[in-house]
Amino acid sequence: MSTTPTTHRILGIDFFDGSAKEAIDIMRTKGGLLVVPAAPALKDLDRSPDYRDALLNADLAITDSAFMVLIWNRLQPIPIKRLSGLEYLRDLLLEPDVRQPGNTLWIMASPVSTKRNLDWLAGQGIVIPEDNIYMAPMYGTAPIDDPTLLERLNRLRPQHVIVTIGGGTQERLGLYLKRNLAYRPAIHCIGAAIAFLSGDQVHIPVWADKFYLGWLFRSLAEPKRYIPRYWDARKLLAIMLRNRSRLPKLRSELRS
Template sequence: MPIDEIAILNCQIHNLSQQELLEQLTQGVVVTPNIDHLMRLQKDPEFHRLYTQADYRVCDSRIIFMLCKLFYPKRHLKAQITGSDLFPAFCNYHKKNTDIKIFLLGGSEESVKTAAHNINASNGRDIVCDYYSPPFGFEQSDAESERIIQRISQSEATVLAVGVGSPKQENWIFKHKERLTNIKIHFAIGATIEFQSGSLKRSPQWMTKMGLEWLYRLCQEPKRLAKRYLIDDLPFLWLYTKQRLGLYKKPW
């Protein structure tokens, strides 16, 4: 049965609860669109092309979730599903399913090692079977990508979770997924490895519920995130208003 979708600008977001997603996720690519992704989809046709190929596109942003609930009172998104919530929930859901074995790709050498240890400890088994911290610029090196592909292929992993930032993680997944025949599920998970390692902290629940997690992240990493949050993402509100007024035109 086709999954219900809601159009936010030029992205069709799948309208699922987290539990519904966990129950039906047996294969495919999972991406978690947030405002930064939606703004990139306005100007990057290749990123848009890849996004349309994803099997699951679920709402990562509390702001998008709240706006949708405000403007679509009878048919709004069921849930905000962040990658940082979904991935640990997926691990917990499959903690007794030994067919699920995960390869973590991303983070620093210390953070990915710690994240793997923490995930395995919290789930009572080695659900993360291997991990790797790729060097800076790895996605531009065919030789390095080949080494990563070989390592993943030689592992027992059936799930690949890539946390190297967007659009790098999505580009790498779609470029190489056909060669990773042992991998059934691909996650693009952003900063989740750092969250799982404890090197980055999630915002308090009250901030998340009010749509202020971006502000908490900005305070943690101002140099990296200031331009993204305060300049690049700001036009989203205007574009969304135009969509509600029937004035928005898809760039392609």
């Protein structure tokens, strides 16, 4: 198959328009950084230079944000298909090279989520060697610098790196790895997708993901955490109406 992806430029980001299988084949062939931007993070494109730098320098950005897809398809005559991070991960975990012990390194968010994720993966027949599990520190908002992680990846050289930490941070970590590693793995920033499968967060059925209802399941499960987050994401509508395909200007640039 061709490894030249079909894309649509939305807010200055070239979003991939294709199937999960096609995206996985591209990543396997070329390596690099795959990002899965969600609306609560996308709304900060005009105020978070490090986050936007990560999206602009990603090798593949998939259309996980149902809100973004719905807005775009109302604004433009040529629609774009949604490819969720959950759908992408489901297909990714079926690939023999991802399931092969030692060929994938997992970056986990916490000890509790690590245990749940590893137990679920083991139930799927995917056993991860201890050295291929990395507990991410709290990176904060400062520029990321993690020589311990770089050393381990350069020593083990797994073909795949799967990042399961929060949106806004995982993309910055992915770009840091892409720029500083001595080789070029496929870096998949899939965030909370595995948590929907492992039970670390509420289970999202395939049908609910297909009909753009993942946000509703999360909001019903943890309303105090997710309702404010998704309400705040409404700001993405104004940003898309103003900019459409253009990259929004940083607020710091507008003020100066």
